[in-house]
Amino acid sequence: MSPPLSPVRTRNAAATRTAILEAARRRFAHEGYDQTGLRDIASDAGVDAALISRYFGGKEELFEEVLTCGPNIAEFLDGDREGFGDRVATMMAMEPMREEKFQLFLIMLRSASSPKAAAAIRRHSRESFYEPLEAWLGGEDAAVRARVLSCIMMGATMNRMIHEDFLLDDTQRQNLCEALSRTLNHYASGPV
Known part of the structure:
Protein backbone atom coordinates (compact mmCIF):
# COMPACT_ATOMS: atom_id res chain seq x y z
CA MET A 1 0.00 0.00 0.00
CA SER A 2 1.47 3.36 -0.97
CA PRO A 3 1.55 6.31 1.45
CA PRO A 4 -1.19 8.93 1.02
CA LEU A 5 -0.27 11.82 -1.19
CA SER A 6 0.28 15.08 0.64
CA PRO A 7 -2.19 17.76 -0.33
CA VAL A 8 -1.02 20.03 -3.08
CA ARG A 9 -0.68 23.56 -1.81
CA THR A 10 -1.97 25.94 -4.41
CA ARG A 11 -0.19 29.20 -4.91
CA ASN A 12 -2.30 32.29 -4.82
CA ALA A 13 -0.25 35.47 -4.83
CA ALA A 14 -3.20 37.72 -3.99
CA ALA A 15 -4.25 35.57 -1.01
CA THR A 16 -0.66 35.39 0.26
CA ARG A 17 -0.24 39.14 -0.04
CA THR A 18 -3.54 39.72 1.78
CA ALA A 19 -2.59 37.29 4.56
CA ILE A 20 0.74 39.08 5.05
CA LEU A 21 -0.98 42.50 5.16
CA GLU A 22 -3.58 41.30 7.67
CA ALA A 23 -0.92 39.74 9.90
CA ALA A 24 1.21 42.90 9.66
CA ARG A 25 -1.76 45.13 10.46
CA ARG A 26 -2.55 43.14 13.60
CA ARG A 27 1.09 43.03 14.74
CA PHE A 28 1.75 46.74 14.12
CA ALA A 29 -1.51 47.65 15.89
CA HIS A 30 -0.68 45.62 18.97
CA GLU A 31 3.11 45.95 19.15
CA GLY A 32 4.09 49.01 17.13
CA TYR A 33 6.73 49.24 14.43
CA ASP A 34 9.90 48.63 16.44
CA GLN A 35 8.59 45.63 18.37
CA THR A 36 7.20 43.86 15.30
CA GLY A 37 9.45 41.36 13.52
CA LEU A 38 9.08 40.08 9.99
CA ARG A 39 9.37 36.48 11.17
CA ASP A 40 6.44 37.04 13.55
CA ILE A 41 4.35 38.49 10.73
CA ALA A 42 5.30 35.61 8.44
CA SER A 43 4.43 33.06 11.12
CA ASP A 44 1.05 34.72 11.73
CA ALA A 45 0.37 34.70 7.98
CA GLY A 46 1.50 31.10 7.61
CA VAL A 47 4.20 31.94 5.07
CA ASP A 48 7.98 31.98 4.84
CA ALA A 49 9.56 35.30 5.85
CA ALA A 50 11.25 35.50 2.44
CA LEU A 51 7.83 36.07 0.87
CA ILE A 52 7.51 39.37 2.72
CA SER A 53 10.64 40.62 0.96
CA ARG A 54 9.35 39.25 -2.32
CA TYR A 55 5.98 41.01 -2.08
CA PHE A 56 6.88 44.17 -0.18
CA GLY A 57 10.65 44.64 -0.14
CA GLY A 58 11.13 44.92 3.62
CA LYS A 59 9.64 46.03 6.89
CA GLU A 60 9.53 49.75 6.02
CA GLU A 61 7.75 49.12 2.73
CA LEU A 62 5.34 46.69 4.38
CA PHE A 63 4.56 49.28 7.06
CA GLU A 64 3.85 51.90 4.40
CA GLU A 65 1.57 49.48 2.56
CA VAL A 66 -0.33 48.75 5.79
CA LEU A 67 -0.86 52.49 6.28
CA THR A 68 -2.03 52.90 2.70
CA CYS A 69 -4.51 50.03 2.94
CA GLY A 70 -6.19 51.47 6.04
CA PRO A 71 -9.25 53.72 6.12
CA ASN A 72 -8.82 57.33 5.11
CA ILE A 73 -10.74 60.59 5.29
Whole structure:
Protein backbone atom coordinates (compact mmCIF):
# COMPACT_ATOMS: atom_id res chain seq x y z
CA MET A 1 0.00 0.00 0.00
CA SER A 2 1.47 3.36 -0.97
CA PRO A 3 1.55 6.31 1.45
CA PRO A 4 -1.19 8.93 1.02
CA LEU A 5 -0.27 11.82 -1.19
CA SER A 6 0.28 15.08 0.64
CA PRO A 7 -2.19 17.76 -0.33
CA VAL A 8 -1.02 20.03 -3.08
CA ARG A 9 -0.68 23.56 -1.81
CA THR A 10 -1.97 25.94 -4.41
CA ARG A 11 -0.19 29.20 -4.91
CA ASN A 12 -2.30 32.29 -4.82
CA ALA A 13 -0.25 35.47 -4.83
CA ALA A 14 -3.20 37.72 -3.99
CA ALA A 15 -4.25 35.57 -1.01
CA THR A 16 -0.66 35.39 0.26
CA ARG A 17 -0.24 39.14 -0.04
CA THR A 18 -3.54 39.72 1.78
CA ALA A 19 -2.59 37.29 4.56
CA ILE A 20 0.74 39.08 5.05
CA LEU A 21 -0.98 42.50 5.16
CA GLU A 22 -3.58 41.30 7.67
CA ALA A 23 -0.92 39.74 9.90
CA ALA A 24 1.21 42.90 9.66
CA ARG A 25 -1.76 45.13 10.46
CA ARG A 26 -2.55 43.14 13.60
CA ARG A 27 1.09 43.03 14.74
CA PHE A 28 1.75 46.74 14.12
CA ALA A 29 -1.51 47.65 15.89
CA HIS A 30 -0.68 45.62 18.97
CA GLU A 31 3.11 45.95 19.15
CA GLY A 32 4.09 49.01 17.13
CA TYR A 33 6.73 49.24 14.43
CA ASP A 34 9.90 48.63 16.44
CA GLN A 35 8.59 45.63 18.37
CA THR A 36 7.20 43.86 15.30
CA GLY A 37 9.45 41.36 13.52
CA LEU A 38 9.08 40.08 9.99
CA ARG A 39 9.37 36.48 11.17
CA ASP A 40 6.44 37.04 13.55
CA ILE A 41 4.35 38.49 10.73
CA ALA A 42 5.30 35.61 8.44
CA SER A 43 4.43 33.06 11.12
CA ASP A 44 1.05 34.72 11.73
CA ALA A 45 0.37 34.70 7.98
CA GLY A 46 1.50 31.10 7.61
CA VAL A 47 4.20 31.94 5.07
CA ASP A 48 7.98 31.98 4.84
CA ALA A 49 9.56 35.30 5.85
CA ALA A 50 11.25 35.50 2.44
CA LEU A 51 7.83 36.07 0.87
CA ILE A 52 7.51 39.37 2.72
CA SER A 53 10.64 40.62 0.96
CA ARG A 54 9.35 39.25 -2.32
CA TYR A 55 5.98 41.01 -2.08
CA PHE A 56 6.88 44.17 -0.18
CA GLY A 57 10.65 44.64 -0.14
CA GLY A 58 11.13 44.92 3.62
CA LYS A 59 9.64 46.03 6.89
CA GLU A 60 9.53 49.75 6.02
CA GLU A 61 7.75 49.12 2.73
CA LEU A 62 5.34 46.69 4.38
CA PHE A 63 4.56 49.28 7.06
CA GLU A 64 3.85 51.90 4.40
CA GLU A 65 1.57 49.48 2.56
CA VAL A 66 -0.33 48.75 5.79
CA LEU A 67 -0.86 52.49 6.28
CA THR A 68 -2.03 52.90 2.70
CA CYS A 69 -4.51 50.03 2.94
CA GLY A 70 -6.19 51.47 6.04
CA PRO A 71 -9.25 53.72 6.12
CA ASN A 72 -8.82 57.33 5.11
CA ILE A 73 -10.74 60.59 5.29
CA ALA A 74 -12.57 59.95 1.98
CA GLU A 75 -15.45 58.09 3.65
CA PHE A 76 -16.29 61.22 5.66
CA LEU A 77 -15.93 63.60 2.72
CA ASP A 78 -18.44 61.63 0.66
CA GLY A 79 -21.54 63.66 1.30
CA ASP A 80 -22.61 67.22 1.86
CA ARG A 81 -20.56 69.58 4.03
CA GLU A 82 -23.46 70.12 6.44
CA GLY A 83 -23.51 66.41 7.27
CA PHE A 84 -19.78 66.09 7.92
CA GLY A 85 -20.05 66.54 11.68
CA ASP A 86 -22.93 64.09 11.95
CA ARG A 87 -21.07 61.42 9.95
CA VAL A 88 -17.87 61.73 11.96
CA ALA A 89 -19.48 62.17 15.40
CA THR A 90 -21.80 59.21 14.90
CA MET A 91 -18.92 56.94 13.93
CA MET A 92 -16.75 58.13 16.83
CA ALA A 93 -19.36 58.19 19.59
CA MET A 94 -22.31 55.98 18.70
CA GLU A 95 -21.48 53.20 16.26
CA PRO A 96 -20.32 49.90 17.70
CA MET A 97 -16.58 50.00 18.22
CA ARG A 98 -14.90 47.71 15.71
CA GLU A 99 -11.19 47.09 15.89
CA GLU A 100 -10.59 47.54 12.17
CA LYS A 101 -11.98 51.08 12.38
CA PHE A 102 -9.44 52.01 15.02
CA GLN A 103 -6.53 49.80 13.93
CA LEU A 104 -4.86 52.48 11.82
CA PHE A 105 -4.98 54.90 14.74
CA LEU A 106 -3.39 52.27 17.00
CA ILE A 107 -0.71 51.53 14.43
CA MET A 108 0.23 55.19 14.17
CA LEU A 109 0.06 55.77 17.92
CA ARG A 110 2.17 52.74 18.82
CA SER A 111 4.70 53.36 16.05
CA ALA A 112 5.14 57.14 16.17
CA SER A 113 8.22 56.99 18.41
CA SER A 114 10.16 55.05 15.77
CA PRO A 115 12.10 57.39 13.45
CA LYS A 116 11.55 55.08 10.46
CA ALA A 117 7.85 54.67 11.13
CA ALA A 118 7.35 58.36 12.01
CA ALA A 119 8.50 59.42 8.55
CA ALA A 120 6.01 57.05 6.92
CA ILE A 121 3.23 58.18 9.28
CA ARG A 122 3.87 61.85 8.49
CA ARG A 123 3.84 61.14 4.75
CA HIS A 124 0.69 59.03 5.00
CA SER A 125 -1.10 61.59 7.20
CA ARG A 126 -0.29 64.40 4.80
CA GLU A 127 -1.26 62.51 1.63
CA SER A 128 -4.25 60.50 2.86
CA PHE A 129 -5.78 62.78 5.46
CA TYR A 130 -4.65 66.41 5.50
CA GLU A 131 -4.33 67.15 1.78
CA PRO A 132 -7.74 65.66 0.82
CA LEU A 133 -9.41 67.34 3.81
CA GLU A 134 -7.81 70.71 3.04
CA ALA A 135 -8.89 70.48 -0.60
CA TRP A 136 -12.43 69.60 0.47
CA LEU A 137 -12.56 72.42 3.03
CA GLY A 138 -11.07 75.05 0.70
CA GLY A 139 -10.14 78.60 1.63
CA GLU A 140 -7.08 80.30 3.05
CA ASP A 141 -7.31 78.72 6.48
CA ALA A 142 -8.04 75.16 5.26
CA ALA A 143 -4.75 73.84 6.68
CA VAL A 144 -5.52 75.18 10.16
CA ARG A 145 -9.15 74.01 10.05
CA ALA A 146 -8.01 70.54 8.97
CA ARG A 147 -5.65 70.39 11.97
CA VAL A 148 -8.39 71.51 14.37
CA LEU A 149 -10.72 68.83 12.99
CA SER A 150 -7.93 66.28 13.28
CA CYS A 151 -7.27 67.19 16.91
CA ILE A 152 -10.95 66.80 17.77
CA MET A 153 -11.22 63.50 15.90
CA MET A 154 -8.03 62.05 17.41
CA GLY A 155 -9.01 63.14 20.91
CA ALA A 156 -12.45 61.58 20.61
CA THR A 157 -10.97 58.42 19.13
CA MET A 158 -8.42 58.10 21.94
CA ASN A 159 -11.12 58.65 24.56
CA ARG A 160 -13.34 56.03 22.92
CA MET A 161 -10.51 53.52 22.86
CA ILE A 162 -9.87 54.00 26.56
CA HIS A 163 -13.53 54.17 27.63
CA GLU A 164 -15.75 52.61 24.99
CA ASP A 165 -18.87 54.31 26.38
CA PHE A 166 -17.03 57.54 27.35
CA LEU A 167 -18.12 56.70 30.91
CA LEU A 168 -21.55 58.10 29.97
CA ASP A 169 -25.06 56.70 29.92
CA ASP A 170 -26.92 56.49 26.60
CA THR A 171 -28.53 59.93 26.89
CA GLN A 172 -25.27 61.61 27.83
CA ARG A 173 -23.50 59.85 24.97
CA GLN A 174 -26.11 61.11 22.53
CA ASN A 175 -25.58 64.63 23.90
CA LEU A 176 -21.83 64.21 23.43
CA CYS A 177 -22.39 63.05 19.86
CA GLU A 178 -24.51 66.13 19.12
CA ALA A 179 -21.92 68.46 20.68
CA LEU A 180 -19.13 66.83 18.66
CA SER A 181 -21.22 67.15 15.52
CA ARG A 182 -21.81 70.88 16.09
CA THR A 183 -18.12 71.49 16.80
CA LEU A 184 -16.96 69.53 13.77
CA ASN A 185 -19.52 71.25 11.53
CA HIS A 186 -18.37 74.65 12.78
CA TYR A 187 -14.77 74.06 11.64
CA ALA A 188 -15.82 72.23 8.48
CA SER A 189 -18.06 75.06 7.29
CA GLY A 190 -16.31 78.30 8.12
CA PRO A 191 -13.18 80.20 9.01
CA VAL A 192 -11.31 79.62 12.23
